[in-house]
Amino acid sequence: MQKNGELSSPVIIGGVGGSGTRVVAEIISHLGFYIGDDLNPAKDNLWFLLLFKRPRWFRRARRDKNKIFTGLSLLSKAILHQSGPTWPELRFLIRAVFEIAIFGHNLKGDGRGFWPFVRAWNMVARQPKMPMNQSRWGWKEPNSHIYLEYLAAYFSNIKYIHTIRHGLDMAFSKNQQQLYNWGTIIGLELPKSRSDVPSASLKYWIRSNRRVMEIGQKLGDQKFLVVNFDRLCLTPKSEIQKIVSFLNIEPDAEELEALKRIPQKPKSLGRYRTHNISQFDPADLSALENLGFSTAAADR
Structure with missing residues (x-):
């Protein structure tokens, strides 16, 4: 579907929020991929x-892929500083700006006010740092996995990297934005109290990752890669080798050593072991193990 004939497809990094996508972004940046320059610290x-x-918008737009394609065209041209936006793209941008200015981009209302106007100005007016090689570009934004079907349909040769982290560590994380933003859209009930959050979070983690894996199977291993964040931190060599092979890059030994130093084991790795996991549905714990994560060391 990609209409920009001269434009190569991007490398896109996504995952449930807090799953280590920042580390993967640092790795591909080190490999020479341009991921934009209007970024936050993550x-x-x-x-x-x-x-x-924009969950409010996506709930309506998900049945019309052309609306989403308009946004992807705008984003691609902005990242690579190509031609200015078309009228449909400009209209898409204006609507996004005003929606976030009024409602924010999460339930807390983050992003309301002037923030989206600054982003929009940067998109259409600021001169970005142009990449040396436009065939190496992309972006990292965890919520990208929500749009994976549309991304794969629009970018014919997409390279999507999905970062996954132990679901119980994720369940006890303070970062639950995706659960509240997208949970009802994928058919989940939102937690009614703080004590319900871990269980709801694990259900979101399972459903989201299962969905992504199903799409990934259809895409094949030339377009889709799963990076296990736990293994990336504990045994970085093997996971980094998977990444560079997926990207068809052959770094020399010195560069590989530099890449291995990027992942750092966070204090939160294995935090679930300090919690009692009897609160979780046994079927969800079984699903967690089927996705490759053990619960053997957890307190029951």
Whole structure:
């Protein structure tokens, strides 16, 4: 579907929020991929966030892929500083700006006010740092996985990297934005109290990752890669080798050593072991193990 004939397809990094996508973004940046320069400290591309972290809009637009394609065309041209926006793209941008200015991009209302206007100005007026090689570009924004079907349909040769982290560590994380933003859209009930959050979070983690894996199977291993964040931190060599092979890059030994130093084991790795996991549905714990994560060391 990609209409920009000269434009190569991007490398896109996504995952449930807090799953280590920033580390993967640092790795591909080190490999020479341009991921934009309007980023937050977590390396999220703020233009993708502006255009697509809009659950209210997505609930309506998900049945019309052309609306989403308009946003992807706008985003691609902005990242690579190509031609200016068309009228449909400009209209898409204006609507995104005003929606976020009024409602924000999460339930807390983050992003309301002047923030989206700054992002929009940067998109259409600021001169970005142009990549040396436009065939190496992309972005990192965890919510990208929500749009994976549309991304794969629009970018014919997409390279999507999905970062996954132990679901119980994720369940006890303070970062539950995706659960509240997208949970009802994928058919989940939102937690009614704080004590319900871990269980609801694990259900979101399971459903989201299962969905992504199903799409990934259809895409094949030339377009889809899963990076296990736990293994990336504990045994970085093997996971980094998977990444560079997926990207068809052959770094020398010195560069590989530099890449291995990027992942750092966070204090939160294995935090679930300090919690009692009897609160979780046994079927969800079984699903967690089927996705490759053990619960053997957890307190029951």
